[in-house]
Amino acid sequence: MTNDDLERRLREALHREAEQIKPHERRTEILAMAHNEKQDVEPPRRWLIPVAAAASVVLIGAVVWGVSNSGGGQQGTPAVTQATTSATAPSTAAVPVPVPSLASTATSNGSAAGATTQVTLPAYFVGATSATGDQYGLYREFVRTSVPVGATPAQKAKAAVAVAMNAQPFTNYEPYVQPWSATSVKNVTVTPSLITITLSGPGASGFTAAQTKLAVQELVWTAQAAIGQGTVPVKFVVANGSPTLFGTYPTAQTYNRPAPDLQYQVLAPIWITSPVRNQVFPGGATVVAAGQSCAFEGTTQWELKKGGTTVRSGVATASGGCPTRGTWQVKLGVLPAGSYTFRMYEVSMKDGQVIAETSKPFSVS
């Protein structure tokens, strides 16, 4: 074999090998995380800004264009911005930004013992997947929380699980339930073959079997995502010695995500990953909505509302039909300034009922 021949064969083998994997679409997640990461360099006091009362107030994880400090510059938008209208679940309660206090935040040199830093981690929540509220699935949020400087994967996982268990801050604007109410995460340990999550209790009562099954899954998905080492099995320990979670799921066994072709049983059928909640687009920007769905023939319908009025609507086709979870994209183009809500929904082929839906408010400045 000549050198040229060897090189050609190696090149071909590597390409053939590599092209057998099909990377998933992550652009919107990357953009969302990139904007959250950028806020890390801002003075930490921004995280103390109380969120004003009103409908669907902005949250952590919101992508913000042109971040500036509150009351500051003429062209920036505060990280925590004004209320915008929403089609769902208005509230008049003040909502604390669900980010831990800054009592131990990193000092200016960033290396003080016990110092913490802000990171963005994905956390999963159990939520209703349609307005009827009888079906549930997991939704993912990118959540800012604090972890010790130089946190281990286990420390990140503990922080993420703590966020996932506290759905309350989201319940004013998302249809999330709180099966882990009054329960806390005591510890997380990680080995290459096992994640062990120690909880203070077995979970709240009064939830359906479907909800509690998803409640276990939300912690599995959240811990695995924070650790980033793939689908490592998860074992639960209940500090009070309970042998089950929710009186049903034995702690003697391990739990994992379903196989990819069965994940439709766990994940909410429709996710909107862009815009993120209360994202502010600069005037003149091209607005593109994107997300994931597991819908019949990959087909979902969408509508764009401004105020209470539907200004645009259409049909989206995802990259795959259920049980494949596909990605979809809707180019909304340049929009006039104002507050909008983008709603994506699936209509039953059988009876025309809306069987899954979700929406996200955003605005154009």
Place this chain on the structure above:
Amino acid sequence: MAEREEVGPADRAWAADQALTDLYAAHWHSLVRLSWLLVRDQQLAEETVQDAFVAMHSRWSQLRNQDLALAYLRRCVVNTSRSVLRHRKVENRYLSAETSARTSQGITNEPSAESRALEHATGARLLAALGRLPRREREVLTLRYYLDLSEAQIADALSISPGSVKTHAHRGLIALRSEVEGTP
């Protein structure tokens, strides 16, 4: 805690987003596949490259150039893939993996048994032999023959000298040749 002077933050964010969007469109697949060739786990590979893009976005004000940004992405991907390997000690997985064995989710098109058996026999042996090479030689050959990078680009991605790239490539190819030609 002084207010920071922000000069055109919206424009800057927009530029970073545009760069990220363009680089993502052009290089997401190849970088994920590069990472996958190094770590053999699709989920880890995607997360590695995702983190690289997020880091690149945050540094855009220093990079300001897509070529520099791409070089930065490659360095991040190689470094993170390496630390993932170190952390998980998955070299063993690589070594034991048949060329088509998958450790990750979402693989939908396994090659047929017959194509593995005959048509790609040499390629399979080459990849198996590649997996047995020292880490640096494996990285150099993967960057050269998968991404078709120049010696200078490989040197930048691995933070070594071009001379070292040449040496590692030479040794790696000799080892591959002896393995392949010595294997019935």
